Amino acid sequence: MDGEANLRAIYLASAGRLVAVLYALTGDYAEAEDAVHEAFARALSRPGRLRGVESPEAWLRTVAMNVARTRFRRRLLLDRIVHSGRLRPQSVPPISPDRVALADALQQLPRPVRECLVLRYVADLTVAEVAQAQQCTVDAVKSRLLRGRRALAARLDDKEESRA
Amino acid sequence: MPDLDFAGLAEEARLAFRPRFDEVVRRSRRRRWWLAGLATCAVALAGGGVAAGLAGGTASAPEETLTRRHALTAVSVGDVGHLYQLVQTCEAGRCRERFAVSGDRGARWTLREPPGRADPRTREILVAVNMTVVVVGREGGSTTHWVTTDAGRTWRAGAVENRPLTDRDRIAYVDGSRVVTVSMGLGRMGATPTPVPLHRARPFYQQGGTWGLFGYAEEGPVEGRELSIAWGAAGSRDWEVQPLPADAGLLDLASPDGVDVYALYGARDGALQMWVSRDGGREWARGALVPGGYAAGTLLATRDGTLWLSNPDGVLRSDDRGQTFTAAGFGSGVVTFDAAVDLYTASTSGPFPRVWVSVDGRSWAEAPR
Numbered sequence: 001m002d003g004e005a006n007l008r009a010i011y012l013a014s015a016g017r018l019v020a021v022l023y024a025l026t027g028d029y030a031e032a033e034d035a036v037h038e039a040f041a042r043a044l045s046r047p048g049r050l051r052g053v054e055s056p057e058a059w060l061r062t063v064a065m066n067v068a069r070t071r072f073r074r075r076l077l078l079d080r081i082v083h084s085g086r087l088r089p090q091s092v093p094p095i096s097p098d099r100v101a102l103a104d105a106l107q108q109l110p111r112p113v114r115e116c117l118v119l120r121y122v123a124d125l126t127v128a129e130v131a132q133a134q135q136c137t138v139d140a141v142k143s144r145l146l147r148g149r150r151a152l153a154a155r156l157d158d159k160e161e162s163r164a
Numbered sequence: 165m166p167d168l169d170f171a172g173l174a175e176e177a178r179l180a181f182r183p184r185f186d187e188v189v190r191r192s193r194r195r196r197w198w199l200a201g202l203a204t205c206a207v208a209l210a211g212g213g214v215a216a217g218l219a220g221g222t223a224s225a226p227e228e229t230l231t232r233r234h235a236l237t238a239v240s241v242g243d244v245g246h247l248y249q250l251v252q253t254c255e256a257g258r259c260r261e262r263f264a265v266s267g268d269r270g271a272r273w274t275l276r277e278p279p280g281r282a283d284p285r286t287r288e289i290l291v292a293v294n295m296t297v298v299v300v301g302r303e304g305g306s307t308t309h310w311v312t313t314d315a316g317r318t319w320r321a322g323a324v325e326n327r328p329l330t331d332r333d334r335i336a337y338v339d340g341s342r343v344v345t346v347s348m349g350l351g352r353m354g355a356t357p358t359p360v361p362l363h364r365a366r367p368f369y370q371q372g373g374t375w376g377l378f379g380y381a382e383e384g385p386v387e388g389r390e391l392s393i394a395w396g397a398a399g400s401r402d403w404e405v406q407p408l409p410a411d412a413g414l415l416d417l418a419s420p421d422g423v424d425v426y427a428l429y430g431a432r433d434g435a436l437q438m439w440v441s442r443d444g445g446r447e448w449a450r451g452a453l454v455p456g457g458y459a460a461g462t463l464l465a466t467r468d469g470t471l472w473l474s475n476p477d478g479v480l481r482s483d484d485r486g487q488t489f490t491a492a493g494f495g496s497g498v499v500t501f502d503a504a505v506d507l508y509t510a511s512t513s514g515p516f517p518r519v520w521v522s523v524d525g526r527s528w529a530e531a532p533r
Contacts, residue, residue: 004189007188008185011183011185011188012183012185015181015183016177016178016179016181016183017174017178019177019178019181020173020174020175020177020178020181021174023177024170024173024174024177029177029180032177033181037184037187037188037191038191040185040188040191040192041188041189041191041192041195042192042195044188044189044192045192045195045196095173095176095177095180096176098169098172099169099172099173099176099177102168102169102170102173103173103177117170121168121170121171121174122170122173122174123174124174149168152168153168156168
């Protein structure tokens with residue numbers, strides 16, 4: 001099997017999961033797809049990079065997250081320059097409103113807290129794996145998870161109350 | 165407290181995804197195209213060589229980088245930033261030929277697709293100058309010459325054009341009685357206007373527009389006769405023919421400047437006899453007799469005046485123009501030498517190939533294995 005065929009198999013098995021993680025992180029489904037495709041494209045450009053990697057999906061997730069972060073920073077900078085609010089309209093995700101509300105609420109959290117929540121509950125990593133990915137201690141991850149869940153609950157509560 | 169259904173979010177987002185691997189392939193190609201463009205600009209800005217490793221791949225197929233390889237040919241050197249070798253890679257029981265390129269003097273090799281059909285196993289690198297390379301592919305009764313001007317990223321079949329030759333032309337091969345050339349950078353092929361006065365001729369020297377060929381002045385029924393050197397110039401109609409010391413037993417020829425010429429012959433009992441000429445082959449004198457048991461050897465004459473001789477026992481060096489030789493301390497078995505304007509190489513092929521490089525022609529360093 002050559003490099004492209006290998007990567008295609010990895011793509012078919014893991015791209016959906018990665019898009020879900022990136023969607024939860026960015027709140028933008030098109031952006032999530034874009035970042036994941038970019039990560040796979042980088043892997044395809046340099047097949048040697050994936051050789052020797054213990055978990056290709058973990059490697060691709062890290063690359064996609066970095067792509068999303070970089071794009072977010074660039075957009076923020078452009079936003080400041082033109083003072084026009086959000087430059088790029090968010091895409092409408094093809095999922096139910098409750099899930100969209102949860103993804104939107106995640107975007108209100110500080111980035112480290114959001115990333116811990118998404119890696120733990122959407123990517124289904126263990127606390128130790130999240131700590132390794134985030135380069136922090138297990139206690140810090142636990143603290144962020146607790147704070148994040150509380151903050152999310154409060155935000156979603158407020159939303160439900162205002163609807164009522 | 166509202167339901168924080170992360171699992172539901174993950175599942176719905178996953179199911180909503182429609183795979184589009186063609187998008188990945190398209191982006192990857194665009195990415196390599198941009199990187200190749202950036203590398204070209206950087207090379208142009210820096211005067212060459214600096215950014216050769218920046219380009220991540222080809223515009224046509226994914227590339228892989230490796231250090232270990234099964235080499236099918238010796239190394240051909242285009243310049244200090246371009247070493248080439250045909251190699252074989254095997255995966256899941258299927259082996260195929262690849263065109264390997266090294267930008268770091270043989271430490272790492274980038275695999276590119278070789279020209280022509282998948283596995284003719286009869287490819288050979290004929291000439292390499294900078295990023296211009298000519299590869300011959302033989303299959304059945306047909307022979308095709310392939311040319312690249314971008315170090316193997318893209319290939320095209322080379323067709324000999326009727327055009328005037330210039331100093332930028334390098335000998336690619338000799339076809340019967342005509343010398344076929346390739347122009348550096350452009351990859352256009354041409355041919356000498358008049359026939360070469362030698363049969364079964366092969367090039368051994370080309371520098372500064374001067375060409376040196378060797379072959380038989382007379383064709384015989386089985387072997388040729390009058391083994392000779394022919395000196396000429398790109399586009400020239402005149403050839404100066406000088407006979408070699410003997411017809412039988414020639415192993416290799418080398419010249420650093422077109423004036424000093426060294427001819428290596430097999431002698432009795434597997435020894436090697438060096439013949440030396442100081443005037444382009446008009447007169448010959450015996451040099452060192454190197455004992456050995458196999459009568460096999462190759463030569464390299466570097467511009468600083470050092471003569472290197474490889475035989476099955478290792479590489480020998482001579483600092484007195486072929487009169488005496490001492491062990492050089494590197495090489496195992498007979499190595500194949502090659503030279504570019506700014507780098508010399510010595511290499512072996514096979515499953516555990518080795519590569520040595522020299523910038524000054526005096527000291528050698530082995531590439532990591």
